[in-house]
Amino acid sequence: MSMDSFQGYMRADGSVGARNLVAVIPSCGCSQHAAALIAAQVRGAALLNYTGGCGEIAGDMARATELLAQYARHPNVVGAVIVSLGCETLDAHRLAELAAGGGPVELLTIQELGGTARTVSRGVDLVQKMAARAASLEREDCPVASLTIGLECGGSDATSGMAANPAMGAFSDLMVAQGARVILAETSELLGAEHIMVDRAATPDVARALLSTVEDCERWLKATGEDFMGKQPSPGNVRGGITTVEEKALGDVLKGGHSPFVQVLGYGQRPSVPGLSFMDTPGNDPASVTGLVAAGCQIVTFTTGRGNPMGNAVAPVVKITGNARTWAHMGADMDLDASTIIAGSESVEQVGARLYELVLRVASGTRTVAETLGHEEFSMLRLGPVY
């Protein structure tokens, strides 16, 4: 087998970027507006739409600090400007320390600088300089093994399990064969398919971790007293022909192809070994994709049946549908048509190979439709109340 390559940006820390973005990071909801104004004025700026920072439990605050820093150090990010109010609970100086190690990091504090306008003016200047420096960087031949790819689905219908998810599975196996890191996610959408994952666990420890992750999710759900029916699957999933969470799960798990599971990751945790990992994320798509990208995914692949337009602040999101009607009706939000599998004109493997080629083109600079449309979703998982 040949080792394939793409055109990426080699970083000093050994990682490889698919984009050169400057992250603009509010450290609390009260500095979010200033950060948004800065990001809106510079092409190549990426706003992380964080609105916490105060009145959150310690665990959520620690997670936010770490996750925002991970975005600042993301392979697709060349520099970061942190925008702080000055009185928030989240420690913006600590965030700036953790964010260092990739490109340059600057911290602006609204209360010290004397208001929104001064902060925005200074921020635009800093982001512009970082973006200008990045413009001189050149792409080089990089091995596919340097990619980390997220596997996500949203707005699923019956075609997801018949076409788009199996095609993504074939794509995932091609990536794994090249030595890339691939991450399946969305724990609550795997209730009923865990036996398939456990059978493919690389070690007994991974099998135990997979089972306990799914069991913890189910126990937690039941403890809330909520009935899963009507939420998982969602009303749209049900209209699309999916009846139960088990049925959804058996279709979802196909996204992971046939590779063994080598690691179970916490939300936002970076895989330490190549191969297929599983990350414990919620079924809420923006929150799940935000966790996948925090783990270093340069690209997320996303299957949808009913049509989901989403993207991410720093990672291109490649969208695939197996529903011919969605491709015809909402194709402007889609990157790849997998409905040919249901029509019988292409095999699962053929569409998987097309997706593989498309992802390498996207990794080399081709824009996804979500990027063209300006999508910049960022939504962090929060476990505790906001008080």
Next chain:
Amino acid sequence: MANVLVIDSRDTVGVALMDLPAGTAVELNGGRPTSLVTTELIPFGHKIALVAIGPGETIVKYGASIGVAVDDIQPGMSVHVHNLKSVRGAAR
């Protein structure tokens, strides 16, 4: 051309590949012989019972359980939220 897809040979339900009005003769993928006829509308992507399924019996798709029947299901009937319930994640 097939109008119902059976994903796994163990499955007790198939998936409609197009809207199938009541009285449609079913043609399975792979050309497997069947005398199955739809007894009601099965919309595109929705499930059709391939065999008789009694209340409490496991319903199989993808070769695995997708829940249990909560009603008598005859071959050719629609299988969805009205006669199939999850056994996972439901508050009890």
